[in-house]
Amino acid sequence: MRNVKKIVSLIMAAAISASIFIGVPPAVKAANDTNLKLWYKVEEASGTRLQDSSGNTAFKTLNTEVGVPVTDVTIxxxxxxxxxxxxxxxxxxxxxxxxxxxxxxxxxxxxxxxxxxxxxxxxxxxxxxxxxxxxxxxxxxxxxxxxxxxxxxxxxxSSNEPAGPTAVLSVDNSVKPGSSFTVGVSLANMTQDVYAEDITLAYDADIFEYVNTSGANNNIQLVTEDKSTAGKVRLIAANIGGISGVDTPVLNTIFKVKTGVLNTSGTIAVTQAKLGVAPQGTVVEAALSSKSISISNSEVVVDKAALIAAITNAQNLYETAAIGTQPGQYPQAAKDVFGAAIRVAQAVKDNANATQIQVDNAVEALGSAEAIFKAAVIKVVSADLNKNGSIDVGDLAVAAYHYGKSSTSADWATAKMADMNGDDTIDIVDISYIASKILE
Missing domain, CATH: 2.60.40.1080 (Immunoglobulin-like)
Structure with a gap:
């Protein structure tokens, strides 16, 4: 079906404290006389002349009204x-x-x-x-x-056109005073594979407070956020493997009702939604959406939504993190510390008498523990120690030369390049790793 879509361009001149003239110049105004003839009122030096279509004229004073007076105008x-x-x-x-x-x-x-x-x-x-x-x-x-x-x-x-990609918000219509709540961000009507999002949310800063954002699943990673402007947060995320479909969740954003806000309502809206499509690398702008949220009554509750979400994300990371000495794996000690932090947060969640401050502190502490754990991952390092462009027996010789040295050695600044697994010791694991690379 062919659609013809008109582009509407309109400028409203809202003369807020004066008269509003719509389409008719103030010097010429149409009016009906008692015989339903069409008169044209023309201001002249000698007065105001009313002339009909037959050329008949009559003089009236400037303020004389003909017919029913205007009482209002709607644009x-x-x-x-x-x-x-x-x-x-x-x-x-x-x-x-x-x-x-x-x-x-x-x-x-x-x-x-x-x-x-x-x-x-x-x-x-x-x-x-x-x-x-x-x-x-x-x-x-x-x-x-x-x-x-x-x-x-x-x-x-309705445009009667096939719906394009849309950034859709999902949230309860009513939340409690002082509570935290989740705003889900989904992408609807995607016909292409989307690998990244640049989404900006605007919210009533006098009513709501932005807390944090996480991916809807482990394959959607929040890369960065900009919350420097009050009432606005910009979220940039990457999708491992890409996403498409009719309705796909991408982000879970936590907001909190500000202290003392009662019996009112506020709005959270998507004001920008740019989608990165791969492998072409094109950028598609999605349609926007908004939600109005009411703060219902004076009941104060301890809301654990943000803590539950933080524990879920941390637990997923903990369970999928592999222990070992190879790049991408984690040291056992780092995983043990992270696991202990998760258990502490879980205890606060299960405590029926926990205060909102304790819950908020637990969210912050678990977030810090997760960041530390992620930083402990063993990085991919080059086994080309002699920098000749290939991995060969010369590199193995360099590692063997520094064998047995550790971070306490006087020349560790030089020797640590042979520490392939980042455990601050040159040992057989590092030697074996370089040897395996020679065979590749």
């Missing part, structure tokens, strides 16, 4: 799901000292507003409006000075 727009338009709010008078305008959507699951930008050259503030789902909403532009408001009604209709 409305129909958008296609997935499209974006720009709305522009202009404050009157032009020389107002405070031109700050705040935009909001009455239904952010249908339409989101973002990237509000003031232009000093025009004195106007623009905002991006994104149609997320079918439905209706009202966009409000409110001035900081005087609390003047202009509204814009938007209806979002």
């Amino acid at each position: 409305a727009l129909s958008m296609i799901q997935g499209s974006t338009v720009t709305l522009l709010a202009t404050i009157t008078p032009a020389d107002a000292s405070n031109k700050t305008v705040t935009f909001s959507s009455s239904n952010p699951e249908v339409v989101t507003v973002s990237e509000a930008l003031y232009n000093p050259a025009t004195g106007a503030t623009s905002v991006k409006v994104k149609a997320m789902a079918e439905g209706n909403t009202v966009i409000s532009a409110t001035t900081s000075d005087g609390n003047k408001t202009a509204v814009f009604h938007i209806t979002v209709v």
Whole structure:
């Protein structure tokens, strides 16, 4: 089926403290007389002349109203799901000292507003409006000075096009005061193999506090996060083996309701979702989504969701970590310490009388223990000790020369290049490893 999709470009001039003229210049206004003739009102030096289509004229005073007076005006727009338009709010008078305008959507699951930008050259503030789902909403532009408001009604209709990739949020509609909760991030309608994500979440910083993020499974690794800006966190993840499909979980993000926040609601939204497709290396932008979350009542609970998630991730790493002296394996001592840290965290989780502070401290301690354990993995090192571009008997001779030395030896800075397994000792394991590489 062929789709014809119109690109809608709209600028709303919201003259917040003055009259709004829609499509008709202020000097010429159409009105109906008592005989239902169409009159045109024209201002002239001698007065205001009303002229009908037959050329008949009559003079009226400037303030004379003909027909039913106007009492209100509604600005409305129909958008296609997935499209974006720009709305522009202009404050009157032009020389107002405070031109700050705040935009909001009455239904952010249908339409989101973002990237509000003031232009000093025009004195106007623009905002991006994104149609997320079918439905209706009202966009409000409110001035900081005087609390003047202009509204814009938007209806979002289906595009009737095959759905593209979408970043979808899943979270409970209501959470308890002071509690931690998980926001799941999934990718829907993926027809290509996605190997990496660059996703930005925006949230109400006065209501929620960002805690941490982990991959939805062991093959999805959170590479880095940027939480330097209040109310925003950028998450970059890599997918080992790639993912695709109708609905695939990728990230589990933990948020917490700030202390003292009661009986209100806040929004968490995906404001950017870039997907890396391999092997081509192309970048695809996914459609965005948002969720409104209410904080229900004054009941204070100790929430262990973040601790449970941290223990699950740590246990998976512990169980899959191989002990040995080869690259990619872990020393037994490092695994023993990590296992003890997991047991301590588990004890806090199982303690019915644990306070929220104890739970939060256990999450932080287990995270530190996991980072230390990951750093203990035996690294892949080169057996080309003589740097001649190949592994040969010369390299074996270098290792044999340093045999028996350890980190306490005076020349360890030179000898440690023969420490193939990183155990701070040159022994038969290192000799055997180099010998095996000569045979490859």
